Amino acid sequence: MADYEAIVIGAxxxxxxxxxxxxxxxxxxxxLERHNVPGGCATSFCRGRFEFEVALHQLSGIGTExxxxxxxxxxxxxGVLDRLELVPMDDLxxxxxxxxxxxxxxxxxxxxxxxxxxxxxAHKDGIAEWFDLLWGLFGEVIGAFYFKDPQVTREKYPLFxxxxxxxxxxxxxxxxxxxxxxxxxxxxxxxxxxxxxRLALTDMAALYFAYSEFLPYHLRGGSQALSxxxxxxxxxAGGDIRFNCGVRRILVDDEGVAxxxxxxxxxxxxxxxxxxxxxVATYVDLIEADRVPLAVLDELRQARIGPSAFxxxxxxxxxxxxxxxxxxxxxxxxxxxxxxxxxxMFQREIGPRDGMLLTCYNAIDPGFSPPGTCQAALVTLKYGxxxxxxxxxxxxxxxxxIAADMLSAAERVFPGLRGRVEEMEIATPLTxxxxxxxxxxxxxxFDHHVKDSPLFVANRPHIRGLYGAxxxxxxxxxxxxxxxxxxxxxxxxxxxxxxxxx
Amino acid sequence: MKSDIARKLxxxxxxxxxxxxxxxxxxxxxxLRGRLQDAxxxxxxHRVALRVSRVIDETPSTRTLRLVxxxxxxxxxxxxxxxxxxxxxxxxxxxxxxxxxxxxSQTAFWEITVRRVAEGLxxxxxxxxxxxxxxxxxxxxxxxxxxxVIHPPQLVCIAGGSGITPxxxxxxxxxxxxxxxxxxxxxxxxxxxxxxxxxxxxxxxRSAVQFDYIPVVEDPPGNYPGRRGLIxxxxxxxxxxxxxxxxxxxCGPQGLYDHVLPQLEAMAVPRRRLRCEIYGAPANVWEQxxxxxxxxxxxxxxVTLPGGRHVEAPAAVPLIRSLEKSGWAIPSLCRSGTCxxxxxxxxxxxxFQPPGVPVRSSDRRFGYIHACVSYPLSDLEILL
Numbered sequence: 095m096a097d098y099e100a101i102v103i104g105a106x107x108x109x110x111x112x113x114x115x116x117x118x119x120x121x122x123x124x125x126l127e128r129h130n131v132p133g134g135c136a137t138s139f140c141r142g143r144f145e146f147e148v149a150l151h152q153l154s155g156i157g158t159e160x161x162x163x164x165x166x167x168x169x170x171x172x173g174v175l176d177r178l179e180l181v182p183m184d185d186l187x188x189x190x191x192x193x194x195x196x197x198x199x200x201x202x203x204x205x206x207x208x209x210x211x212x213x214x215x216a217h218k219d220g221i222a223e224w225f226d227l228l229w230g231l232f233g234e235v236i237g238a239f240y241f242k243d244p245q246v247t248r249e250k251y252p253l254f255x256x257x258x259x260x261x262x263x264x265x266x267x268x269x270x271x272x273x274x275x276x277x278x279x280x281x282x283x284x285x286x287x288x289x290x291x292r293l294a295l296t297d298m299a300a301l302y303f304a305y306s307e308f309l310p311y312h313l314r315g316g317s318q319a320l321s322x323x324x325x326x327x328x329x330x331a332g333g334d335i336r337f338n339c340g341v342r343r344i345l346v347d348d349e350g351v352a353x354x355x356x357x358x359x360x361x362x363x364x365x366x367x368x369x370x371x372x373x374v375a376t377y378v379d380l381i382e383a384d385r386v387p388l389a390v391l392d393e394l395r396q397a398r399i400g401p402s403a404f405x406x407x408x409x410x411x412x413x414x415x416x417x418x419x420x421x422x423x424x425x426x427x428x429x430x431x432x433x434x435x436x437x438x439m440f441q442r443e444i445g446p447r448d449g450m451l452l453t454c455y456n457a458i459d460p461g462f463s464p465p466g467t468c469q470a471a472l473v474t475l476k477y478g479x480x481x482x483x484x485x486x487x488x489x490x491x492x493x494x495x496i497a498a499d500m501l502s503a504a505e506r507v508f509p510g511l512r513g514r515v516e517e518m519e520i521a522t523p524l525t526x527x528x529x530x531x532x533x534x535x536x537x538x539x540f541d542h543h544v545k546d547s548p549l550f551v552a553n554r555p556h557i558r559g560l561y562g563a564x565x566x567x568x569x570x571x572x573x574x575x576x577x578x579x580x581x582x583x584x585x586x587x588x589x590x591x592x593x594x595x596x
Numbered sequence: 597m598k599s600d601i602a603r604k605l606x607x608x609x610x611x612x613x614x615x616x617x618x619x620x621x622x623x624x625x626x627x628l629r630g631r632l633q634d635a636x637x638x639x640x641x642h643r644v645a646l647r648v649s650r651v652i653d654e655t656p657s658t659r660t661l662r663l664v665x666x667x668x669x670x671x672x673x674x675x676x677x678x679x680x681x682x683x684x685x686x687x688x689x690x691x692x693x694x695x696x697x698x699x700x701s702q703t704a705f706w707e708i709t710v711r712r713v714a715e716g717l718x719x720x721x722x723x724x725x726x727x728x729x730x731x732x733x734x735x736x737x738x739x740x741x742x743x744x745v746i747h748p749p750q751l752v753c754i755a756g757g758s759g760i761t762p763x764x765x766x767x768x769x770x771x772x773x774x775x776x777x778x779x780x781x782x783x784x785x786x787x788x789x790x791x792x793x794x795x796x797x798x799x800x801x802r803s804a805v806q807f808d809y810i811p812v813v814e815d816p817p818g819n820y821p822g823r824r825g826l827i828x829x830x831x832x833x834x835x836x837x838x839x840x841x842x843x844x845x846x847c848g849p850q851g852l853y854d855h856v857l858p859q860l861e862a863m864a865v866p867r868r869r870l871r872c873e874i875y876g877a878p879a880n881v882w883e884q885x886x887x888x889x890x891x892x893x894x895x896x897x898x899v900t901l902p903g904g905r906h907v908e909a910p911a912a913v914p915l916i917r918s919l920e921k922s923g924w925a926i927p928s929l930c931r932s933g934t935c936x937x938x939x940x941x942x943x944x945x946x947x948f949q950p951p952g953v954p955v956r957s958s959d960r961r962f963g964y965i966h967a968c969v970s971y972p973l974s975d976l977e978i979l980l
Binding site: 138142258260321335336391392398482486490515516518531533 | 604605607615619620625629630633640671739743745746866868902934955959961979
């Protein structure tokens with residue numbers, strides 16, 4: 095006899111929306127979380143008088159009340175929208191290539207095109223063509239997949255058929271030509287972790303379409319406010335949550351998933367399990383090797399673990415404006431060749447030629463830290479391998495050394511930054527690994543090459559009753575992982591024949 | 597369905613070749629079974645098994661315990677960090693944090709120094725342990741550390757009583773490794789025989805150019821030649837010379853903070869050059885600003901736990917202690933409100949958390965509380 099109809103392992107974005115969706119559809123649901131709060135990446139921590147946002151930079155897919163985006167609709171269905179304070183950002187982003195360009199774009203396609211054309215008049219037509227291509231292509235993706243067109247033909251979806259399996263660089267080179275222009279117009283590639291030469295053109299289109307059409311947002315109270323609201327929805331709908339309760343085994347028998355064994359040794363029976371644990375740990379650590387289907391091992395071999403990050407969280411005793419933090423999102427780009435920046439993501443060192451992102455929410459939410467202060471997260475993507483072999487005794491010194499180099503690089507844009515730091519916390523790939531349990535501290539799951547698209551690696555159960563939710567089972571980032579949990583829950587509902595399932 | 601779509605896309609065949617190659621030559625994770633988290637465990641083990649190898653008498657009321665790993669290696673730590681020791685004392689599973697007083701370059705052992713507290717369940721248990729006794733600790737934790745990226749290399753350390761322990765680690769490390777730092781220690785104690793590490797500190801000050809030692813005794817013997825009274829602004833100024841090239845570290849009992857922090861503020865020391873170590877829950881919580889006058893500090897309330905079980909909890913006792921006393925084990929490290937490991941969710945009822953406890957804004961809204969500094973003001977229902 096099952097203790098629960100469904101168990102969700104992990105209260106990250108995907109686990110929370112999965113559990114909330116299941117509980118709201120009357121499924122007897124248990125959400126297990128090894129930490130003492132919900133959220134996973136979507137969390138914050140306090141140091142001194144500051145509360146630092148860990149992971150959220152720009153929330154996508156929200157839109158306005160008049161023109162709601164998919165994430166706004168999802169959050170409304172889960173009953174959390176009213177519990178959130180959403181703050182739209184005035185800027186798409188600011189890009190600074192020190193001594194070359196300093197430009198701020200608006201979250202509006204026409205304004206972005208106009209601003210780029212004013213700066214790069216020689217490439218006027220190419221700029222228009224590039225944005226036409228991104229919007230045209232993504233419009234087709236929406237028609238084919240979001241609205242689930244039963245007939246996805248070449249005649250109806252010509253751009254999709256031509257470009258769906260292409261990377262971004264060829265068309266970008268053809269349209270934009272100037273390396274500075276390309277750098278400015280494609281700075282969002284870091285949100286997916288692959289440079290234009292490797293990033294699918296559809297992913298590039300998705301980034302610019304989503305943030306321009308539905309605006310980038312900040313959450314007052316940080317992403318933990320969303321995590322706490324979602325956990326509350328699980329409880330309100332009658333779901334159970336156990337914190338401080340990790341899982342060490344997913345039980346599988348001849349009929350499929352049979353339940354879980356907790357770290358404390360309790361066995362809890364259920365025939366439906368949603369894993370918000372990394373796909374690697376789910377199949378390598380949590381399931382008996384004999385029960386792992388070979389098709390999963392094929393999928394795991396095909397994939398490559400994506401980048402982690404090196405982040406310096408800064409609590410500063412000066413106002414954002416006094417430090418030159420005029421935009422909430424500033425990309426500092428030290429090299430106009432994104433492939434060279436990508437190559438540096440495999441090295442531990444950080445220097446003036448790296449790309450990095452500084453997020454300062456005080457620019458749009460003055461109450462984000464105490465009066466007279468501001469806080470910022472300075473982050474750059476790094477693959478985890480380079481940190482794995484640092485001798486433990488050198489680890490702290492190495493963190494400080496590299497953080498100092500990173501601050502020096504950032505001070506070219508924000509002079510005097512270091513002199514105003516009151517609280518500092520440094521997160522390496524090992525820090526991310528420690529708190530997320532993700533192999534190599536990967537923050538977006540696997541690399542998302544074209545070959546790893548859901549067209550080829552569908553997120554379907556390999557073991558009857560076992561579903562995946564989170565960045566390891568689709569795209570990384572807030573909107574995709576929140577959506578992935580709902581998708582997993584819907585698959586469970588279909589399986590349980592709950593009529594409420596869409 | 598999706599695969600039917602994919603077949604018609606430009607570049608499909610080439611991509612299938614790419615997938616086949618990746619599946620053939622890609623890396624296999626299965627040999628990492630059980631070892632995915634090894635790199636993290638080397639730095640941040642969940643638990644460390646320790647054995648007492650030596651007990652050193654320091655003062656009439658304090659002893660140092662030298663702890664060696666019962667197996668394997670000790671994880672690294674930064675000077676100023678603490679470990680938390682876990683105990684099961686007659687069915688009460690509890691924990692206490694202790695700053696490490698040995699230097700990180702000493703990788704063979706950790707030392708902690710413990711003061712006997714009258715009726716202190718844990719301190720009395722610890723101080724009666726002899727060589728060979730086994731203990732279990734957390735990995736090192738804490739943010740009371742010197743940050744070379746932002747702190748000037750001149751440290752003014754202000755200690756009271758057993759608050760000396762993190763500074764011993766900093767001083768020993770600086771001297772032993774000949775680090776390019778300068779440390780001035782102002783160390784306050786009530787009586788001369790309370791001063792821990794007095795001889796070693798005098799010797800270090802004599803032999804090392806980086807270190808100055810200024811003991812201050814409140815109530816010394818009549819013939820005591822050193823400084824008397826309390827650590828105050830004139831003394832700090834005299835010891836420091838210039839203030840704006842110094843970083844201040846303060847560690848000691850509540851009385852030290854109450855006395856010293858206003859003086860540092862009056863001297864306009866900015867918060868970015870001041871770090872205070874945590875030092876336990878407040879002694880008389882009902883004297884804290886904000887304690888509701890209508891709640892009798894002797895009141896007792898009922899806490900309802902998952903599964904409908906009940907625990908009795910006095911108003912003036914931290915919730916974590918009442919839960920532990922009833923046999924519940926709540927994760928915890930700092931037991932001072934800061935590390936957040938003892939968070940739990942309040943489903944109903946009211947609690948008091950003293951001002952200044954770093955609770956995240958959305959946790960306040962959704963009822964996540966730090967059990968080590970939460971005091972019941974009504975019957976409670978909690979989620980663990």
